[in-house]
Amino acid sequence: MTRCNYLFGILFLFLPVLLPAQHLQPGFNAEEYLETLNVDFLHADTPWTRKEPVIPEGTKLVYRSEETGLHNRWDLWIQHDNIAIISIRGTVGNKESWMENFHAGMIPAIGSLRLNDTTVFRYKLARDNNAYVHAGWTLALGSMAADITAHIRECYEKGIRDFIITGHSQGAAICFLLRSYLEYLDEPGFPKNLTFKTYCSAAPKPGNLYYAYDYDYITRNGWGFRVVNTADWVPETPFSLQTTRDFNVPNPFMNVKKGLRKQKLIARLAIGYVYGRMDRSSKRASRRMQRLLGKMLASQVRKSMPGYRPPGFVQSHNYTPAGAPIVLYADSAYHATYHFDGKNIFVHHMYAPYKYLVEAIYLKQ
Numbered sequence: 001m002t003r004c005n006y007l008f009g010i011l012f013l014f015l016p017v018l019l020p021a022q023h024l025q026p027g028f029n030a031e032e033y034l035e036t037l038n039v040d041f042l043h044a045d046t047p048w049t050r051k052e053p054v055i056p057e058g059t060k061l062v063y064r065s066e067e068t069g070l071h072n073r074w075d076l077w078i079q080h081d082n083i084a085i086i087s088i089r090g091t092v093g094n095k096e097s098w099m100e101n102f103h104a105g106m107i108p109a110i111g112s113l114r115l116n117d118t119t120v121f122r123y124k125l126a127r128d129n130n131a132y133v134h135a136g137w138t139l140a141l142g143s144m145a146a147d148i149t150a151h152i153r154e155c156y157e158k159g160i161r162d163f164i165i166t167g168h169s170q171g172a173a174i175c176f177l178l179r180s181y182l183e184y185l186d187e188p189g190f191p192k193n194l195t196f197k198t199y200c201s202a203a204p205k206p207g208n209l210y211y212a213y214d215y216d217y218i219t220r221n222g223w224g225f226r227v228v229n230t231a232d233w234v235p236e237t238p239f240s241l242q243t244t245r246d247f248n249v250p251n252p253f254m255n256v257k258k259g260l261r262k263q264k265l266i267a268r269l270a271i272g273y274v275y276g277r278m279d280r281s282s283k284r285a286s287r288r289m290q291r292l293l294g295k296m297l298a299s300q301v302r303k304s305m306p307g308y309r310p311p312g313f314v315q316s317h318n319y320t321p322a323g324a325p326i327v328l329y330a331d332s333a334y335h336a337t338y339h340f341d342g343k344n345i346f347v348h349h350m351y352a353p354y355k356y357l358v359e360a361i362y363l364k365q
Contacts, residue, residue, distance in 0.1 A: 022080050024162040024197045026222030028326050030362035033227060034355060035059065036085065036166035036199045039077055041351045043089045052351050059085070063151060069143030070100040070304060076151050084155045086148060088167035088174045096304050101170055103136030103301055104238040105294020105313040109211050115142055116307030124184040125177055126214035132314050133177060133207035134238065135294060139301070139308065141177045148178065149190065156191045165198040169234055169349065172203030176215055176322055183218045198224040202349055204237045205319040208246070212322035219323070226323030229357055231330035231348040240319040241289060243282040289317040328357035
């Protein structure tokens with residue numbers, strides 16, 4: 001072996017050490033998102049999984065959790081030996097998993113809920129006391145949080161500082177709450193010098209406007225994304241109702257009655273009648289949502305989780321999207337490929353259409 005070849009051999013052996021380690025960067029990265037989309041659809045036992053997803057290069061599955069809560073599960077993947085991917089599984093094909101989605105009564109973003117007779121999940125998901133979140137998905141977070149944080153600690157001990165949090169559909173909704181939980185986690189010894197980047201794919205709305213404000217603030221400057229196909233109906237859920245209770249203070253609705261007293265009698269009666277009907281009907285609808293999707297669904301959840309006790313439901317149902325939007329616009333070419341046949345209501349929600357749109361919009365040459 002010549003001296004030159006010898007030197008090249010030494011260089012090859014030490015190349016992994018000499019090359020700089022890959023680190024997460026802010027901003028939407030289409031190829032990075034597609035890698036997480038593959039990981040999200042590689043949860044082997046979801047009914048949404050098809051043969052299309054592939055394991056991204058340099059990525060390996062190192063842990064798959066047991067099912068907890070209402071059939072919730074998460075994966076831990078390691079990419080290039082120094083980036084951890086936390087992937088939250090979406091809805092599976094049973095009534096308990098769907099019940100989690102419909103258990104949409106709003107609860108405070110700061111509080112606690114009882115998972116069973118011996119376990120209370122204490123959480124802080126925002127700084128604002130006016131922030132509210134989805135009860136079912138908070139329950140899901142609570143059932144997985146201790147396991148996730150324990151594995152984050154293990155990753156940290158192995159030198160990993162960069163984490164991608166990802167999920168599709170229900171999994172994406174839980175990802176919002178997980179990212180918030182980690183932001184405010186006050187657990188002795190839990191590492192603080194971590195980088196989190198979040199891709200919430202086909203995500204429903206996780207909470208109210210004040211929660212969304214908080215989430216968007218803690219993930220500002222390109223660290224938290226909501227990827228949505230404009231033809232997909234799932235990101236439009238849950239139902240949202242805004243009432244006069246849902247506005248910041250001060251607001252003009254605080255003094256409506258005082259203002260009406262200054263009007264002439266006919267105007268006072270007419271305006272008061274119209275305003276009263278709108279205000280009362282919206283509040284009545286909001287209360288109905290809380291009763292049916294909050295208290296009534298909680299009683300159904302207890303049949304699967306007997307010890308479950310949610311915190312008190314709030315008088316609001318004003319759901320709103322969160323996360324910096326990455327809009328995948330479904331044009332005529334898309335609809336020619338993915339056509340609704342009158343039966344498959346999830347035709348625009350699956351792996352293939354999301355992959356198609358990302359490649360067509362962001363990666364076409």
